[in-house]
Amino acid sequence: MSERSSSAVDVLVVNAGSSTLKLALVAPGDDLIGARELAAPGGHADLAEARAAIDELLGADGLDRASAGRVAVGHRIVHGGTDFTAPVRIDARVATRLAELTALAPLHQPAALAALDETRALLPYAVQVACFDTSFHATLPPAATTYALPAAWRERYGLRRYGFHGLSHSYAAGRARALAEALTGSAARRIVTCHLGSGASLAAVRDGVSVDTTMGFTPLEGLVMATRSGDVDPGLLLWLQTSAGLSAEELTDQLFHASGLVALGGTADMRALVERADQREETAVLAIAVYLRRLRAGIAAMAASLGGLDALVFTGGVGEHSPQIRAATADGLAFLGIALDPARNANHDPTTTPDTDLTADGAPVRSYVLAAREDLEIARGVRSVIAAE
Template sequence: MKILIINSGSSSIKYQLIEMPANEVICSGMIDRIGLEISNLTFVSTSNKIEESLPIADHKIGLEKIASLLMDEEFGVIISTEEIEAVGHRVVHGGSTFSNTVVITEEVKEKIRQLFDLAPLHNPANLEGIIVASEIFKNAQQVAVFDTAFHQTIPVIAHKYALPNYLLTENKIRLYGFHGTSHKYVSENAIHYLTQNSFSKESKIITIHLGNGCSMTAIKNGKSVDHTLGFGPMNGLIMGTRSGDVDQSIIFYLVNTLGYSLEAVNTMLQKQSGMLGLTGFSDLRDIEKQAENGNVDCQLALAMNAYRIKKYIGSYSAVLNGLDAIIFTAGIGENSSYIRKLVCTDMDYFGIELDLEKNELRSKEIREISTAESKTKVLVIPTNEEIEIANQVFELLVE
């Protein structure tokens, strides 16, 4: 079964065409920096590699470009859209409605649309991907895999807010958690790696997903027990354009004293804050380059970013009552040795000691970047949300 996986992020689209159940990747690629002046596109198959820099204004244009590459007369890997039997979509917020993978119906689309306010940078892009894919791949089953599903194991002590009880029972206001597909994939790989290296099957790990969106998960024995993102994907760590944690009273001050509208505050916190608000840049590669050239704002922003991650490592080590490993993943986590160094410096109390030479290495495989003496393993594990989504789609359709 050929399954096309579409992972529409807030500023990117990752895709893979996978032959299941063999987990054979026929082609893969990515478009990043969507909406910026120049976007980057890659398309990789067994026989060809295409790299282009071109303007891609939105996700619809990006998805149409991907479809044209799949069926390109010279470089394509399929002749007809009928070869694709299923399209698996990453959907960020499933709310209280979706805790499992589902076949997409009009009702499912409407539920995803109703959750736009809770994930305004993601669910609209996710739904756009579903709509465009439904038009292009008319005979394929469209399936949604929800980021929130992995975090359904978070206990009530962690997922309930200290608000009037009816807001949970009647309005379902609680911590949902996000990036679950990524956290699930890398945590399972981490646990396998640790057990292969003489660790107990019982494990206490923290997964750190760092991209344009960022989150951390405390995972005990393979189950999510706490997570930095909550009701919507805006709190927790400092992100590309999202603020992460702020004092709620700031919102009231902005509205009641400074005269901001609620819509303006929401836009500020979602799209104008984070690393963009601190530096004028949202892409970490640009920020690191500016920091190396002496930009004080960028240097401070990177230090703040790492400081926030450190705070959560401390918090989650307490929640887990110990720590076997921390795992860096996603675009920044896998590729930024600078951020990993900032995070792991002066963390010896937690048994974290970074090997500076190993930290500079790059690989598509799991790599251990802590010293031999480090009590806590520091791992870099490339995430593969697409493979995880493909597995879940295949399991659903062949049941």
């Protein structure tokens, strides 16, 4: 199909996350026709609600337009392994391979595959494209992908760092470069993007290319998250199995679903934790302190991988909606040249100005809060696949 034909296609974006199902219909030119966000506890949305939302977005003639090639579907898939480093049209072989990768992303992959099955049943003649959170990090150098484990293990089991949230990091880095160029006349070359939501990760991006990130073999590595632990001493986990008698299944469940903020502060809701911390409640104060310590250290490490820093980006649910977390993060990183304007940070309204420059006057590093627009990144990936056919 020609590039001209692909540019005329509306893209239904299906983003099945660990706590929500986000649906968006993106027109040519990246215009958003409509969007719906459904609750998906444990990664599972109500199928009837999802069907109704898709029908509403596409309209009465949606099936006909999809059958005529005027609507395509783009799916956010968390794990592409080493097999998929770019968007790909989904066929039986691809779907089978994606299912085989479920063990590496048990919190996300099943939800994405369930959403894939549902949309294929609802729109059987539409082109379905998988866009991967891992593919943006396919450019990581060997030093950033290699674990210090026996070579026999690495080769036999494919043990390596993959990185995740790539769709968000890719969009955020590109948007920050464009904003920096418009505001300062030169694009920021060295950017750290902070995707802070239920899941959280950082990426070091040089000239639009990912060179380091905090997540690894699975989306469990790295920062403290809503229900995920992030980095934990492997020896501690071995001790829990060999001395405390916990099974692998128990460890998996607790590390993915009952750790992180919910373990430290009793809730995965950062807004509630901030409010409780303001009242000096000890558990909330500790939860936020642990979260911020890991976050600041991660940003500093990403800056080290870049050899310096030109721009810092906050995105994702916490990144966009918590001025307190943004301020506390920056306050601990002044040595890197990061400083936020207190008024711009406190007054940022994601509903009216989703993309805002928060940089304090005179700060050498630009700081931005940007809307997470994985939908646009996915729509562009879908059109690239269609154009190449």
